[in-house]
Amino acid sequence: VKEAAARLMDGEQATVALQYHPTEGYLPLRQMLATQMQDLGVPCTAENILITSGSQQSIDLLGKVLINPGDKVIVEKPTFLGFLQAWGIYGADFVSVETDDDGIIPESLAAALQQGIKAIYLIPNFQNPTGVTISAKRRAAVVALADQYGVPLLEDDPYGRLRYEGDALPPLMAYDVRHVSAGGDGPLSEGNVVYLGSFSKTFCPGIRIAWACGPTEIIKLMTQAKQGSDLHTSTFGQMLTYEVARDGFIDVHVARLIKAYRARRDLMLHLMDKHFPENVSWTHPKGGLFLWVRLPEELDAQEVFQTAIKRNVAFVPGQSFFPDGGGKNTLRLNFSNAYPELIEEGILRLAEVLSEIVAPVS
Amino acid sequence: VKEAAARLMDGEQATVALQYHPTEGYLPLRQMLATQMQDLGVPCTAENILITSGSQQSIDLLGKVLINPGDKVIVEKPTFLGFLQAWGIYGADFVSVETDDDGIIPESLAAALQQGIKAIYLIPNFQNPTGVTISAKRRAAVVALADQYGVPLLEDDPYGRLRYEGDALPPLMAYDVRHVSAGGDGPLSEGNVVYLGSFSKTFCPGIRIAWACGPTEIIKLMTQAKQGSDLHTSTFGQMLTYEVARDGFIDVHVARLIKAYRARRDLMLHLMDKHFPENVSWTHPKGGLFLWVRLPEELDAQEVFQTAIKRNVAFVPGQSFFPDGGGKNTLRLNFSNAYPELIEEGILRLAEVLSEIVAPVS
Numbered sequence: 070v071k072e073a074a075a076r077l078m079d080g081e082q083a084t085v086a087l088q089y090h091p092t093e094g095y096l097p098l099r100q101m102l103a104t105q106m107q108d109l110g111v112p113c114t115a116e117n118i119l120i121t122s123g124s125q126q127s128i129d130l131l132g133k134v135l136i137n138p139g140d141k142v143i144v145e146k147p148t149f150l151g152f153l154q155a156w157g158i159y160g161a162d163f164v165s166v167e168t169d170d171d172g173i174i175p176e177s178l179a180a181a182l183q184q185g186i187k188a189i190y191l192i193p194n195f196q197n198p199t200g201v202t203i204s205a206k207r208r209a210a211v212v213a214l215a216d217q218y219g220v221p222l223l224e225d226d227p228y229g230r231l232r233y234e235g236d237a238l239p240p241l242m243a244y245d246v247r248h249v250s251a252g253g254d255g256p257l258s259e260g261n262v263v264y265l266g267s268f269s270k271t272f273c274p275g276i277r278i279a280w281a282c283g284p285t286e287i288i289k290l291m292t293q294a295k296q297g298s299d300l301h302t303s304t305f306g307q308m309l310t311y312e313v314a315r316d317g318f319i320d321v322h323v324a325r326l327i328k329a330y331r332a333r334r335d336l337m338l339h340l341m342d343k344h345f346p347e348n349v350s351w352t353h354p355k356g357g358l359f360l361w362v363r364l365p366e367e368l369d370a371q372e373v374f375q376t377a378i379k380r381n382v383a384f385v386p387g388q389s390f391f392p393d394g395g396g397k398n399t400l401r402l403n404f405s406n407a408y409p410e411l412i413e414e415g416i417l418r419l420a421e422v423l424s425e426i427v428a429p430v431s
Numbered sequence: 432v433k434e435a436a437a438r439l440m441d442g443e444q445a446t447v448a449l450q451y452h453p454t455e456g457y458l459p460l461r462q463m464l465a466t467q468m469q470d471l472g473v474p475c476t477a478e479n480i481l482i483t484s485g486s487q488q489s490i491d492l493l494g495k496v497l498i499n500p501g502d503k504v505i506v507e508k509p510t511f512l513g514f515l516q517a518w519g520i521y522g523a524d525f526v527s528v529e530t531d532d533d534g535i536i537p538e539s540l541a542a543a544l545q546q547g548i549k550a551i552y553l554i555p556n557f558q559n560p561t562g563v564t565i566s567a568k569r570r571a572a573v574v575a576l577a578d579q580y581g582v583p584l585l586e587d588d589p590y591g592r593l594r595y596e597g598d599a600l601p602p603l604m605a606y607d608v609r610h611v612s613a614g615g616d617g618p619l620s621e622g623n624v625v626y627l628g629s630f631s632k633t634f635c636p637g638i639r640i641a642w643a644c645g646p647t648e649i650i651k652l653m654t655q656a657k658q659g660s661d662l663h664t665s666t667f668g669q670m671l672t673y674e675v676a677r678d679g680f681i682d683v684h685v686a687r688l689i690k691a692y693r694a695r696r697d698l699m700l701h702l703m704d705k706h707f708p709e710n711v712s713w714t715h716p717k718g719g720l721f722l723w724v725r726l727p728e729e730l731d732a733q734e735v736f737q738t739a740i741k742r743n744v745a746f747v748p749g750q751s752f753f754p755d756g757g758g759k760n761t762l763r764l765n766f767s768n769a770y771p772e773l774i775e776e777g778i779l780r781l782a783e784v785l786s787e788i789v790a791p792v793s
Binding site: 070088158 | 432433436437440441447448449450451452483484485487488491495513516517519520635636638639656658659660661662663664665666667668671
């Protein structure tokens with residue numbers, strides 16, 4: 070970052086980096102991202118890309134553009150808290166759809182779509198909070214259903230590049246057959262999917278650079294909304310991110326992250342297998358940051374949290390990820406953000422707490 | 432900026448700068464701004480400061496928090512376009528109040544307040560678009576009226592430090608007697624005014640760092656809204672701005688800007704005096720970036736623009752600054768953003784166009 074900032078400030082574009090900029094974002098960065106999206110199977114151009122201040126802002130702008138109070142919005146059960154907060158402000162009425170280890174269940178989605186739905190929000194890869202990935206077969210089914218009902222589908226994909234095993238799946242956006250049939254080299258003008266990508270997990274979250282990729286019409290509406298929201302994302306931050314990305318640093322960095330996070334995930338899963346009580350279960354994520362723990366039905370993760378925190382180990386109780394209630398006996402663990410020694414210490418302490426509660430000393 | 436970025440990345444806080452951050456903003460920056468606000472006569476603490484991504488975002492967050500469709504909002508006639516765009520999205524119904532060379536007219540404001548008003552938006556110093564400043568006497572009157580009617584008052588002050596003549600006036604927020612009577616050293620908990628400050632005109636606009644200063648309750652609501660909007664403003668951008676500001680660079684830079692912009696203003700005013708037709712009038716701003724031109728009533732600045740643009744000289748026709756219509760014969764000039772040679776060339780060409788239109792060759 071230091072070197073990139075120095076190059077930027079020494080270069081011809083130094084004054085551009087400190088000035089006002091068009092709302093759409095820095096064109097070379099948008100072009101780079103359009104090429105990346107093409108590589109993922111999405112035929113698009115820079116016109117389909119809007120740079121935003123984190124994907125949280127893409128979510129907010131889409132809420133501003135799409136949602137009126139009372140509009141029904143489908144989410145995975147459970148789903149990302151930041152989405153519920155952002156769209157809750159716009160008065161969205163959330164409809165949670167059941168998921169399993171292959172992601173959202175198409176039959177349940179089809180049933181929910183009959184309620185008159187305004188939008189669908191999905192995290193296809195290594196979901197927050199569950200760590201689950203939507204299978205290839207279900208991706209096709211989900212996109213076909215959005216198409217059949219003509220419902221906008223938000224594909225939030227901050228974790229997709231952090232895969233520790235198995236092959237990458239195309240984004241939902243690549244499954245929209247109308248893109249393929251559209252042909253031509255111009256910008257993408259049709260489709261239901263808006264893809265949200267981010268540098269927060271592949272580079273750093275503190276500079277707040279993300280992007281939305283969608284059909285031109287929705288990108289234009291988001292751009293208008295963004296103009297009123299904050300004029301544009303930091304020019305300096307965009308150009309710095311481009312400077313860091315264009316020499317291949319992010320690819321190198323992601324390879325490093327994958328190695329480190331995979332080891333941490335494996336360690337955490339291994340320790341959980343070894344030390345957690347038998348009637349506690351959890352997901353085995355193939356990537357991302359999170360795994361999801363299910364305690365016996367009668368337990369309340371909030372109460373477990375109170376006990377755990379006294380031994381200086383914390384987690385996120387799962388209840389707040391369920392807008393319709395439920396999930397009292399669930400919790401989220403993050404395997405990516407602690408060093409192995411701390412993971413070991415934390416899981417051992419948590420196992421102790423769980424063992425006492427789940428199978429108390431008789 | 433290059434040096435500040437290098438210091439930041441070499442320092443102990445380098446990883447903090449690249450990480451997620453609390454929504455409220457970087458504490459040392461908030462503390463520095465609270466001290467600045469105290470120096471302006473506003474008794475506040477860092478708890479009264481929220482860092483935002485440009486003042487445009489402060490405006491947006493306040494709209495999100497305060498405005499429901501149909502709510503009446505008082506603005507100066509004319510007013511800042513970015514405000515109309517941002518609050519227009521939330522369905523605000525704008526009520527324009529007359530202004531003269533001393534700013535908004537208190538008697539007209541008092542009359543408008545009887546309509547049931549949700550908020551007042553004012554730019555007290557070197558207003559955009561007119562360049563006019565609200566006098567000390569009127570500041571006291573305006574704040575007293577907001578207090579009497581219990582209406583939130585947004586004080587948007589991006590230009591206040593760019594003063595080229597006369598003494599600085601306290602911000603509207605300093606006139607709120609309840610602040611003075613509150614006493615104590617804690618955060619400000621009462622008052623109607625929310626002050627919006629920005630680094631965009633004193634440092635640079637491209638990094639998008641601004642702040643809102645207000646009573647704790649409204650700052651908390653804005654912080655909640657910001658969390659849903661973009662989590663937080665770039666940590667890197669905030670820390671970089673702090674790094675640039677804390678060694679006094681911005682004070683030095685502002686002194687330089689004042690010298691340069693004053694000369695440009697004087698040059699533009701001098702050339703207009705000399706070359707513009709007699710029945711065209713304009714404001715004489717004591718600071719800021721803009722001056723405001725009034726053509727004879729029967730002229731349409733849009734049409735003048737079409738002629739001027741053919742000679743490669745542009746300006747902003749005034750009509751869009753009037754939400755209730757009117758202002759056809761007005762236009763905004765920016766004296767700050769062109770080198771003297773270009774100001775000379777531009778004003779001469781514009782004078783030519785105006786002379787042909789206002790007093791056509793017989």
